[in-house]
Amino acid sequence: MTPHPPTGLRPVLAVLDRLRTTSRLGLVIVLLLVPGLVATVEYTLSEHRQIAFSEAERDGVHVLKPTLHALAAVVGGRAPDLGPTDRAVREESQLGLSSELAAVRAAGATDTPAGREKVAESIGDLVTEIGNASNLILDPDLDSFYVMDSQVVQIPRILIAAASAAATTGVADRAVIAGELSTAAEALRADVKTAVANTHASGLGPRLTGLDTLADATDALAARITATLDGTGADAGAVATAAEAAIDASEGALDSLLSTRISGREAARNVILTVTTVGFVLAFWLAFAVWWRSRHDVALVLAGVQAVAARDTSEHSLPSGRDEFGDIGRALEQARENLASQDVALAEAARAQEQAAKENFAQQRRAEKQARQLAQQLIEESVSALTSELSDVAGEVEAVRASAGSIHERVGNADEVLRGLLSDAGNADAVATALGERLQRVAGMTKLIASVADQTKMLALNATIEAARAGDAGEGFGVVANEVKELAATTARSTEEITGTIQALEREAGAVSTTISAMTTGIGGVDEATGALLEVANHQQATVASMDQRLANALERVRGMSDLRNQMERRADERIPVRGVGVFAAGGRRYEVTLKDASEGGVRAAFAAGESAAGATSGTLELPIAGMPAMEVAVARGGSAGGEVVFTFRNPPQPALTHLRAYLDAQL
Structure with missing residues (x-):
């Protein structure tokens, strides 16, 4: 807990807290010397x-x-x-x-x-x-x-x-x-x-x-x-x-x-x-010496404290006098020695930890290599099994495709026949309807004939009455009237028979129309069912096509898994991040590439913007490693302008591999 300063000193301390130590000393020196100078000047004037x-x-x-x-x-x-x-x-x-x-x-x-x-x-x-x-x-x-x-x-x-x-x-x-x-x-x-x-x-x-x-x-x-x-x-x-x-x-x-x-x-x-004057000179000399020594010692102490804070254990000049600054300097020297001892101990621990980390890393790399090998084996087995099963599924899908095509064809034919029947039934329904209408017109004419027969009969009755009145003179006319009457009666009977026949025909034509309508409705239902069946057949055919596409995608993914296996085989060595610029030479041209990572099997890099080695499949790669010769490489993938490119080493010589391995180990 910081003690509180006396109340009377607080205004002065508020000012002094804003000044550095040397400024404080300078202020004290000025305040001590100025009154003496003023008194001396006043004495001289007096x-x-x-x-x-x-x-x-x-x-x-x-x-x-x-x-x-x-x-x-x-x-x-x-x-x-x-x-x-x-x-x-x-x-x-x-x-x-x-x-x-x-x-x-x-x-x-x-x-x-x-x-x-x-x-x-x-x-x-x-x-x-x-x-x-x-x-x-x-x-x-x-x-x-x-x-x-x-x-x-x-x-x-x-x-x-x-x-x-x-x-x-x-x-x-x-x-x-x-x-x-x-x-x-x-x-x-x-x-x-x-x-x-x-x-x-x-x-x-x-x-x-x-x-x-x-x-x-x-x-x-x-x-x-x-x-x-x-x-x-x-x-x-x-x-x-x-x-x-x-x-x-x-x-x-x-x-x-x-x-x-x-x-x-x-x-x-x-x-x-x-x-x-001698006193002032001595006082100023002493004051300047005190100010300079204090400033110098404060600077040395500050530099020493900053060095200790930064864990800089190199030797620094420190105050060595008998005053407080000398005590601080000796304390800082002791702290520096303690830090140096701690740094030595930490360095030993760091080396041990680094060695353990290297061993752990080596063990981890071996475990990763085993995991890659196991993964490669599992992927290879899975790819083989999936390829076999997908091939069988492909055969079955092809059979389903043929069956669906046959069903689609037959349902299409049935749909065409039903559409023809539906058209004929519609025509028959129209003929029956027309027949009913004509029978109704004939019935109307029959009614007209019956009305004429009734009138003829009345006429014949009137003629008979008139012939009876005429007597003998009207016998011949009476015979005619009787004939006409019989003819009218015959016509009436014939009309009644015709009317009955027409009514029977109307009933039968209605029954035919009803039957044709029912048959048309049934055929329409069959047509709808056939249409639905055709739609089902189309959907089945689309489903089979989708299954075929998905099967093709599955086969492509299986091939991708095979490529992944190949990539894992290419990445059998651990890739380590590296920095620098290499030179790829191919087709008589040289391209600068920015390195990203490297392994004993290859290098991943990127072309500069606007540069491309499209079409190049092999060449030589110069790495920014002292004493490292140019390596023959193959372009595994990439190569577009400003894009990423992967190089794999082709038959690298053993000394170059040893040199590369040492460089990569140093990067770790």
Whole structure:
């Protein structure tokens, strides 16, 4: 049962399950290296900003030095030389000091104390802007900060106060200026003391002694101003001289501190970047080695597992380290050895099974051969018995055929006689019917004669009555009337006799007609019976013909059984499926045939579509068997275009048979 992963890992595992092992390792390596790279880049950028910050401070020092000298010159009562300052401002144009320098130039002349005070204040503004624009005012280190403070704040403060003292006359103002100078001198000494106390730079103190001298000169000026508060002016020449002497040394010390800081940061940055780069290179090298080794080992393990799954027991490269992949590789090697042992055992068993199968096959072939021989014997005996019995049946069928023919002939003759009698009876019936009709007409005439006789008799009676009335004159007429009366009586009697005779003839003619009708009906029944007998005779004749046809079919099938026996005799050898293309040569032509099966007795093949060896009964057959000579063959059956053909070997030489037998055994 697969354990369920922790719930918190399921989203990550859903992603990792879609990745291969090497992809997972690559993802882990990227996730580990990218933050370090980002931090390194950020550190590099931060150090670059810090170095750029300090470089900007040095740019400010470059401009500050000539500016302070110009300020000291103004306080000392000389015209300021702004040329160096102007060049420095142009060189450090990124500080943007052009407008402040223009303001200094526009401040006016320095030939009066008030003019010098105004120019000094404008130069002080320029110094302040230099401190702001160059980041000097934001210096982060204590030593350089306090040296910067002395340069940017305290020295300009002292010089501007000294210029103001020379131009100020009021007691209060002078007192304020004296206090300002004292405060600035004290601040200057504090800057020097703090800078020296918090620096690691050697020799910083001696380089700042000029500032202490400036502080002393400043205190001396403050003391003179304090001593002469109600006076006018003040000689600031000593302060200006001390300031000019201190500026070069202190500016050099500040630039040295900034340069040292920049060099230190660059060195530290370079060391850190070098160490980080080496670390990243080593990490990437190690990560790439782990990724490559894992990928390589996974590929070897996968190939080994696939080989084991495919039962490939040949040797394969497998991981051999001390990690889990090495354990898997050793397990796979053990599995391969086990499979190899099993394959050897299986091969031995297969060989034994194959040998047993060959023996069973040989025994089966012997049993099949015996079965064929027994079947051939049974078929031969059955064919002989069936042929004899069918021959007897054929004789009897022939006798039945002759008898049926005789019956058919005689029944046909009787049918013809009966048909003649039936025709004569029909004619007689017609004559009797005509006689009856004529007797009826004669009876009608007899009735007419009787009616005439009755009328004659009435006439004779009337004549007799009239003759009696006539008397003697009517005697002769009476004699005639009597004669006529007798004649009428005779006629009446004759008519009655004739009527009786005619009625007797009518009855006899009816009896004859009835007899003829009965005879016609009887003859018709005999004719129907004769027709049915003739139909029976025809059916019997058809049945005999069908029996004769079936007997012929049975004889043909018996002959087919004889052919089957012959085929079984031709198939005395087992046919084995073979593949390849042979060449049949006959009549000066060569035909390619596709082999289907073969035996020691012949070959079954098929002609290519459109090719035919019709009419060929023998030839030679070349089989695709190395070292096998062409064999003489006979065409047993087939040979049509694209059809099947069976070849039988004709007097094959023993070496060829031995070679063929070995080939067929190899196919098994």
